[in-house]
Amino acid sequence: MxxxxxxxxxxxxxxxxxxxxxxxxxxxxxxxxxxxxxxxxxxxxxxxxxxxxxxxxxxxxxxxxxxxxxxxxxxxxxxxxxxxxxxxxxxxxxxxxxxxxxxxxxxxxxxxxxxxxxxxxxxxxxxxxxxPHGDLGWAVFGALLAVNVALLTVFAHLAAQEDQRALDAAATIVELERTNTALQQAMDENAALHAQLLVQAREAGVADERRRIAAEIHDTIAQGLTGIIAQLQVVAAASDATLAREHLGRAADLARHSLGEARRSVHNLSPTALEHDALPEALKKTVAEWSERTGVRGDFTVTGAAEPLHEEIEATLLRIVQEALSNATRHADATRLGVTLSYMEGEVALDVRDDGRGFDPLDLVRRSGSGGFGLDGMRARAERVAGSFTVESEPGHGTALSARVPLVRHG
Structure with missing residues (x-):
């Protein structure tokens, strides 16, 4: 203008x-x-x-x-x-x-x-x-010329300063545009890296699920079928009807147990608990159902302002709780268990504590060469979403599991 x-x-x-x-x-x-x-x-x-x-x-x-x-x-x-x-x-x-x-x-x-x-x-x-006329005229002319030159010098200096400020402002704008461009590129790169990490986490999760299913089949269904075959072989060779019925009953019990294990494995293929409920509600129902099934008191607590998390984060936390409850059922012999979900700035914490028999983590590693009791699986799940997993336990004083994962919002 x-x-x-x-x-x-x-x-x-x-x-x-x-x-x-x-x-x-x-x-x-x-x-x-x-x-x-x-x-x-x-x-x-x-x-x-x-x-x-x-x-x-x-x-x-x-x-x-x-x-x-x-x-x-x-x-x-x-x-x-x-x-x-x-x-x-x-x-x-x-x-x-x-x-x-x-x-x-x-x-x-x-x-x-x-x-x-x-x-x-x-x-x-x-x-x-x-x-100019006369000496006085020339003197006045010289004085006025000096004044005009002085004013020109002052105005030229002010104009130069204004031009410099304009150049500095233009340079600042160019630098800001360059910085904004670099920042946008960095944000785009971070978004792409984040998406890549999520894809890798999803692929790793698929591989982990495959390994878990293979272990489930080997440890439950395959063993159950082996037991059924053994019982039927006894029946085939038995001449006593009473003994045959006894082994047939055992075979039926093993079949029912294997069917239950198969259903549980299929149920755990995907976090169906998250299909209709947010993570806090899904964890609350999971703990309540576990408590009703086992007869052990289970408490669930939420701290902080709950907000929707990315699907991978929610699925990871739910799987860790399910594994922790399964471990408590098989090994803890606890009378009370508590699950706490904490929303913090930039982080979500999941803590599972029981008053069971506990164990020595170092002794467990020395004997098994790994964390054992599914702890390695829970740690792997947390680390795949850039989180961490810790275990605190002592014989006779219960066990405390803690997972920390980034607070990645939904969408």
Missing amino acids: IEQRWGMFFRWGPYVLLGFGTVMSVATSVVIGMSRDAWYVVGALIVAALALQLWWGPLARSRPGPSTAGIVYYALRWAIAFVLTWINPFFAFFAIVGYFGTERLLPPRLVKPGLFATAVIMAGSQSGGLP
Whole structure:
């Protein structure tokens, strides 16, 4: 907007100021004492100034910036203004255009000489006209010229500071844009990495589920089928009907148990508890169902402001609780168990504590070469989503399991 206004001034300003100077000269011609010959000269110079402006207007739009044509234009305009002001000091209104846009017309080495030349015209007009009369006139002219040069220096310094501030602001904007671009790229890279990690976690989870299902089949269903086959072989070889019925009953019990194990394995293929409930409600129901099934008191607590988590995070925490409850059923012999889900800034904590028989974690590692009791599986689940898993236990003093995972919101 400012640039457009300056463009309008450079285009139309010389015409307006020349016209105003002409009007003032006509009004003061009697006081100044202009002769008819002087008016002939003034008229010719006004026509020359108009022709010069008409020549320069299109050329300035086609050749912006300092050029040889700009130097010629500035010199001719200054010469016309100098002669007009010599004839009548009020033509200094036209000469004042030499103060504006000098750097657009002249190369840097000629800017100061051009401004000084314009200051000469202005000081001559202010001192009563050119040439100065007598020593006093020259002294006044010299003083006014010094004042004009000093003002030019001050204004040039202020303009330079303003230009520097503008350059600094432009550089700051460019730097901010570069920083914002780099930040956006980093955010995009982080989002892509996050998505990649989730894909890897999902793939690792699939592999883990396959290993778990294989272990489930080996430890439950396959063993149950082996037992059934053994019982049926006894029946086939038995001659006593009572003994045969006894072993057939055992085979039926093993079949029912294996069927239950198969259903439990199928149920655990995917966290169906999360299909209709959020994580807190799903954990609460899981603990309640476990407590009802085992007869052990189970308490569930939520701390912090609950919020929807990413599906992988919720599934991981639910699986860890299910495994922990399964371990407690098989090994803890507890009378009370508590599950606490804590929402914290940037993190979700899951704690499972029981008052069971406990164990020595170090002794368990020495004997089994791993964490045992499904602890390795729970630790692997937590670490696959960039979390951590710790175990605290002591013989006779219960067990405490703790999982910490990032708070990755849904969506």
